[in-house]
Amino acid sequence: MPSRRLVFGLSFLLACSTTGSRPAAPPSATLPPAVSDDAQPPLGKLPAGVRPLGYALALEIDPTKERFSGTGEIAIELDSPHSVIWLHGADLHVTSASVDGADAAYAQVDPGGVAKLTLPRTIGPGKATLRFIWDAPYNQHLRGVYLARADGRAYASTHFEEISARYAFPCFDEPRFKTPFEVTLTGPASDVIVSNTLGVDEKLAANGMKTLRFGATQPLPTYLVLFAVGPWDEVRVEAPPNELRAKALPMRFFAPKGRAKELSFGAQAAVPILALLEKYFASPMPYEKLDHLVIPDFEQGAMENAGAITYRETFLLYNEGISHPDLKNNVADTLAHEISHQWFGDSVTMRWWDEIWLNESFASWLAARIVDQWDPSLDDTTVLFNRANGAMSTDSLRTARKIRQKIESPGDIQNAFDGLTYWKGGALLTMFERYIGPDAFRAGIRSYVAAHKNGLGSTDELLEAVGRAAGRDVKAAFRSFIDQEGVPLVEVKTSCDGSRGRLELSQSRYLPLGSEASRDRIWHVPVCARYGLGTEARESCSLLTEAHGSMDLDGCPSWVMPNASGTGYYRWSLAPADLARLRDDGYTSLDVRERLSLSRALLAAVRSGTLPVADALAAMPYLSRDPSGEVAKDPIGLLGFVIQYLATGTERDAARRFGGELYLPVADRLGWDAKPGESSGNRRLRDAAIGFLVDVAEEPRVTAEGAKRGRAYAALGGQSFDDKAVAPGLAGLALATAVREGDAAFFRGLDARLAKSDDEAIRARIIGALSSTRDPILAEKALGLALDPRLRENERAIPPYVMFSDPAMRETAWKWTRGHLDQLSSAFGERGMATFPGVGSVFCDSAHAEELKSAFGPRAGANPAIKRVLANTVERVSLCIAQAEAQAQSAQDFLRKRFAPARTGTRPPGRAAP
16 A cells, blocks of 8 residues: 655645644634534535645556555645535545545545545644545446456556546546646556656655656646556557647557557657647647557446546547548547647536536537548548538427536536537537637637646636637527527518618527427527528628527529538528528538538427428429439438338338439449548448438348348358458448348357457447347347446446347347336446436337336436436437427328339439428
8 A cells, every 4th residue: 555644745735744733713793603513414515614725636546456445645725614515425435534634534425426524623724734544445336436447457547527536536526626736646566557647756665666756737627637557559659740839649448458550540649740749839748748548348438537548449549441440530520629728628627517508519510620630531520510500400309408507516516528519519619710700719619728738717707708809799699508408490581672682581490290389499609591682692690699580691592501510500491492592502502510400490390380391292203313412412311200100001111212312323323432531521431321222211132232241240150350342331231231130140249249349449339230120039139238247347338239120129229128127226327227218219119108208217216317317218208209290291291202112113213302
C-alpha cells in the first residue's frame, strides 16, 4: 500500500498540512450555526460552505489483483463552523479518516455515493486537511476504476464522467470544484502507467512494482482525472511548434498489446486536427501533453480526460481493408470532438450538469467543422446534419426534455447525455453561426474561452461573449431553443407584388400525428431562405420572433428553399404551388443538404398527417436517382416504415417490390465490391441499398448473394475470416445473412470464432450475425449471449437490439427479454439498463405499450433514469399507432394502383413530384 504520508507541492497545501486549520472563532451571533449530524444526506448538489482546494492521491493499482488501494489528502476551506462534512465515496472500504490529524468517522449513507464525515470537533471557518486510507474492488460496470481484458491480459483504467470518481477515492464529485491534483501511481513494473500529466519521478518498488509520481495538474474537476495501468503498446508522435505554441507537444497513442499498427490512421489525423483546433481557438493546447488510450472494454465512444483521452476500440483503431470505412469518420470525428474538449469543457468547465450541453454540443459541432477542413471527403458536416435530424425526431415528443434541463438527481444527470444534448445542441450552433456570421461567432468563442481559462463558465457568459462579438444580443434567441423542448414548424408562403417578393412566415410547434402536446410555442427562429431570381440563387435571413412574420426578398422568386444549406433547426412546409416550383425549377440549384432537407420535410409532413403517404411515395423514385448518394438513400427510411407498419399481405409484397424497383438498379450499378476512389456518399449508398434489399425488401437474388459472400467471409474451414470475400462495409450484413439463411452447424462454427478474436469490430460482427438468426432454437442461444461471460459489458446489448430490429423475431426477443430482466439488469449495470427500455420503440400497438410499462415501470424506483426513457418509448409506440391508422389506407391505395393485378412487367420509375 502506498505511504500514508503525502506531501502537497503547492504552497497553500503545504500550509494546510503544517499548520492545520485556522482556530475556530468563538461563538458569535454573526456566525452561522455549525452544520450538524441532523442534516439530511444531499442527493443532488453538496451543500455550500466547504470546498476543496487540492488533492494529493497515491494509489496502488495492479490489474492482476481483485482490489486496488489508496491514500489521499484533500485540502479544504470552510466558510462556517462544521461538525459534519458531506462529500462523496462509493463502495470504498475506508480504514482511516482524519481531519488535521484527529480521527473522524467516515460512512457512506446513500447507494449513490453520498458520504458523511463526522468530525471529532467543530472546525471552521478556515482551512483544514482531510486524510483517508482506503481500498476497494474494481468496478464491474465500466466506471470508477475497472478492469478490461483482451487476449488474456488485464488493463486497469478509470472512467469518472459523470459522477464516478467517488468509486476511486473520497472526493467532492461535482464539476464546480476545480482544483490541482497531485497523483502518484504504483503498478506492475512491466506495465504502462498514465495519468493527466507527465511523470516527474519513477522508482522501482518491491515485488516487481514501480511507482510513478506525476506533476501537479492545472485545476480540474474530479470527472476529468485519469489513472491507467496496463500492458499497452505505445506509438509516439509530436505536434510540431506553430505560431501559437513555441514547443512541440508530445502525443502518445496506446493500443492493446499487439495492435499498435491500428493506431496509424488516428496518429496521422491527430496532429493536423490539433493544429486546426489551436487555430480556431487562437490559443495553444491547454495542457503539456496529449495521450490517447484505447481501452478494450469501454462504454462510451471516448472520454476527454485532460491531457489523457480514453477511447473505445472502434473510435480510435482502424485496420485498412478490414475495418468498416465509416470508422474513419468515427476516428477523425472523435479525435476532433475530444481534443476540442481540452479547451471547451476541460479548461473551461460548467458549474453543474444542467450546463453539459455547453460541452457536448460545442464539441459535436466543432468536430464536424474541423474534420471537413482536414479531409472534406469524409463529409462530416453531412453526418452531423443527419444526426441533427434524428434529434428532431426525439425533440418532437411530448416527453422530450430541454437540453438545458434542471438536474436534481443522478438519474437526471444520466438522461442529460443523450442525442438532444449532442446533436440538437450541435444543430443550434450551426444555425446561429450562420445567422450571426462565422467570424463574429468564432471571436465570441475565443473571448469566452480566454476569459474563463482554468475556471468555470456558463451559458449566459458564453452568450454574452458571442453577443459582444456580434454587436447584438443573442440571449433571447438562443434561450428560446435551449430552455424549451420542441422543434419549430415554419410554414412559408410566397407572395409577389409586381417585382417585389415576400415570404409570409408563421411558426408553431411541429407535432407528429397522435401527439398530445400543445402547438402553442414561440421561438426566435433564424430563418434563412435561398431563392431563385432569373439565373441566380440568392439568400435572405430574418429572425422570426412572433407567431407570424415576413421576409422581404430582392425580387419575385421563381422558387424558394426555406432552409438555406439545411442549417436551420426547424421543420418547414411550403404551400403546394411553391413546393411544385421548388421541385420543377429549383431542385437542380439546391445543394446536398438542401435536397436532404426537402426529403426530410416530406417525411415530416407524412408523420404529422399533412401529406398523404401516397404523395411522398410518388416522390421516392425522383429522390432515389439523385446524383448524391446521401440523398439517393434517404427514401429508404420511409420505405421501411411503409413495409413494416402500413402495408400488410399482398400490399407488403408490393411495397417490397416497389423498393426493389428503386434500389435493385443501384445495387447492380454499384455492386458488392468497393471501387477505388469512390465518394463516401456512393459507398454509403451501396451499403444502405444492399442492406435495405436484404433486410427489409427481402429481395431473393441480393439475399442469396449476401449469404454466399457471408459464408465465404466466415471461411469456417480455416482459422480466420477471409477479408477479400466482401467489402468491409458489407461484411457484417453478409455474415448476418449467412446465419439467417444457414443452419445450426454454421451458427455453431461462427459462435466458436468469438473466443478467437479480441477485436471489438470483428466481435460485433459475429455477435450481430448470430443475433440475426430466425431459427427459434438458435434465437434462444443468440439472446443468451447477452448474459454470456464471453461478452464484454459493452457488447451485451447487441443480441436483443439486433433481434428487436427484425419484425419476424421481435416477439421472440420480447418474450425472452421479459423473462430475463433481472439477469439483464445485473449484466448491463445501472447505465445500460437505464436506456434499455428504448428497445421497445419498434412496437406499434397498444398491447405492447402496456407490456413495456408493466415490465420497466417498476424498475424506475431503483433506477430513476429509466423513467424518462420509458416515457419516450411508450410515446413513440403511441405515435406509430396513430400514424399507421391515418396513413395505412393511403399507402395501400398507392401500392394497389401501382401494382394492379392486370399489370405485367415492372413499370420503370418515372419522374415524380416531391
